[in-house]
Amino acid sequence: MPAPGRAWPLVGRAAELDDLEVQLTEATDGPGGAVLLEGEAGVGRTSLVDELESCARLLGIRVRSGRTALGELGRSVDDGHARLVVLEDVHAWDDGELAVLAEASADGFPARTLVVLTLRPVPHRAAVTHVVSRWTRAGARYLELRPLPSPSAVELAEAIVGASLGPALRGAVSTAGGNPRFVVDIVTTAHDTGTLGAVEGGVDAVVPGWRGEVEQTVRERLAYLGRDVLGLLSTASVLGVSFVVVDLAALADQNVEDVWRTLRHALAAGVVQARGDRLVFRHDVVRAALYGGIPDDERRRLHERAAWTLREAGAPRAVVSAHLERAR
Numbered sequence: 050m051p052a053p054g055r056a057w058p059l060v061g062r063a064a065e066l067d068d069l070e071v072q073l074t075e076a077t078d079g080p081g082g083a084v085l086l087e088g089e090a091g092v093g094r095t096s097l098v099d100e101l102e103s104c105a106r107l108l109g110i111r112v113r114s115g116r117t118a119l120g121e122l123g124r125s126v127d128d129g130h131a132r133l134v135v136l137e138d139v140h141a142w143d144d145g146e147l148a149v150l151a152e153a154s155a156d157g158f159p160a161r162t163l164v165v166l167t168l169r170p171v172p173h174r175a176a177v178t179h180v181v182s183r184w185t186r187a188g189a190r191y192l193e194l195r196p197l198p199s200p201s202a203v204e205l206a207e208a209i210v211g212a213s214l215g216p217a218l219r220g221a222v223s224t225a226g227g228n229p230r231f232v233v234d235i236v237t238t239a240h241d242t243g244t245l246g247a248v249e250g251g252v253d254a255v256v257p258g259w260r261g262e263v264e265q266t267v268r269e270r271l272a273y274l275g276r277d278v279l280g281l282l283s284t285a286s287v288l289g290v291s292f293v294v295v296d297l298a299a300l301a302d303q304n305v306e307d308v309w310r311t312l313r314h315a316l317a318a319g320v321v322q323a324r325g326d327r328l329v330f331r332h333d334v335v336r337a338a339l340y341g342g343i344p345d346d347e348r349r350r351l352h353e354r355a356a357w358t359l360r361e362a363g364a365p366r367a368v369v370s371a372h373l374e375r376a377r
C-alpha cells in the first residue's frame with residue numbers, strides 16, 4: 050500500500066489542470082496573473098497544484114512555494130524569469146501574514162508570474178475574506194475545486210488497490226461523496242484492517258466490522274469544524290442523511306435562527322448542502338461517522354426525542370416508530 054505522498058495517478062482533474070496550465074502560460078508570457086483555488090478539505094487542492102508545479106518545471110518555469118515565497122510578490126523581483134508562486138492554505142495563515150498578502154495585490158500582479166492561492170471555505174475569518182476581496186479586485190481568477198464525479202472516485206479507489214472493486218467496497222467508496230481524501234481513507238482502512246480479499250474480477254471487502262475504523266478517521270478529519278458545529282451535526286445525524294432544519298432545532302432545543310447561524314459554517318465547509326428547508330449531508334460517511342460517535346445513552350435519548358418531535362410535526366407513523374425502535 051502506498052506510503053504518504055501519492056503513489057497513484059491524479060484522476061478526474063484533466064479539465065482543471067488544463068485550465069490552470071492556460072493561466073500559467075498566459076501569466077508567464079508577460080502580464081502576470083493569479084488564481085484563487087478554493088475547495089472543501091481533502092478535495093485535492095494540494096494534489097492539483099503539485100501537478101501544476103511539475104508542469105511548470107518541465108516548462109522551465111521557476112517554482113516557489115510556502116510563506117517565504119511572499120517575498121516573490123514584489124514587482125521589484127522581476128528578473129525576466131517566468132515564475133509560479135504557490136501559496137497554500139491561506140485560510141490558516143495568521144493575521145499578520147494575511148495583511149501582507151492582502152497588500153501584495155496593491156501593485157497588481159508581478160510580471161511573468163502566476164500566483165496560486167489555495168484555501169478552504171472555512172474557517173471563516175475576516176482577514177481571509179479581505180485577502181480574497183483584494184485579490185479579486187486586482188483580477189485574480191476564482192477556481193472552485195468540486196468533489197470528484199463518482200466514476201472518478203471509483204477510478205481513484207481502483208488505482209489504489211490495483212484491481213476492480215467488488216460491490217461492497219464500491220458501496221463504501223460511494224459514501225465518500227466524491228471527496229478524494231475520504232476515498233483514500235476508506236480504501237486504505239479496508240486494506241490496513243485486513244478487510245480486503247480477492248473476489249471474482251477484483252478485490253472486495255470480505256471481512257465485516259471495518260467501518261468503525263473509517264468513521265474514527267473521518268471524525269478526526271472533521272475536528273476543524275469546531276465543537277458547536279460538530280455537536281449540532283451529530284444531533285442532525287440522528288434524523289438521517291437529510292433533515293428539516295425546524296426538526297433539528299426542536300431536537301437540539303435551540304431556536305431556528307441559532308441553528309442556521311451555526312450550520313452556516315457546515316454549509317460553507319461543504320459538509321451539508323441546503324435543499325429548500327432541508328439540509329443534506331454531502332458525504333454519507335460523514336453522517337455515519339458523526340452518528341457512530343454519539344454515546345449509546347445519548348443516541349437513545351435523541352431517538353426518543355426525535356420520535357416525539359417528528360410525531361408532533363406530522364411525520365409518517367413508520368418514521369416515528371423507527372426512531373422509537375432505536376430508542377430502546
Ligand SMILES: Nc1ncnc2c1ncn2[C@@H]1O[C@H](COP(=O)(O)OP(=O)(O)O)[C@@H](O)[C@H]1O
Binds near residue numbers: 054061
Ligand atoms: N484527483 C486526485 N487523484 C488522485 N488522488 C487524489 C486526487 N485528489 C486528491 N487525492 C488524494 O486525496 C488526498 C487529499 O488530497 P489533497 O490534495 O491533500 O487535498 P487538499 O489539499 O484539498 O486538502 C491525498 O491523499 C491525495 O493524494
Ligand SMILES: [Mg+2]
Binds near residue numbers: 094095096
Ligand atoms: Mg492541501
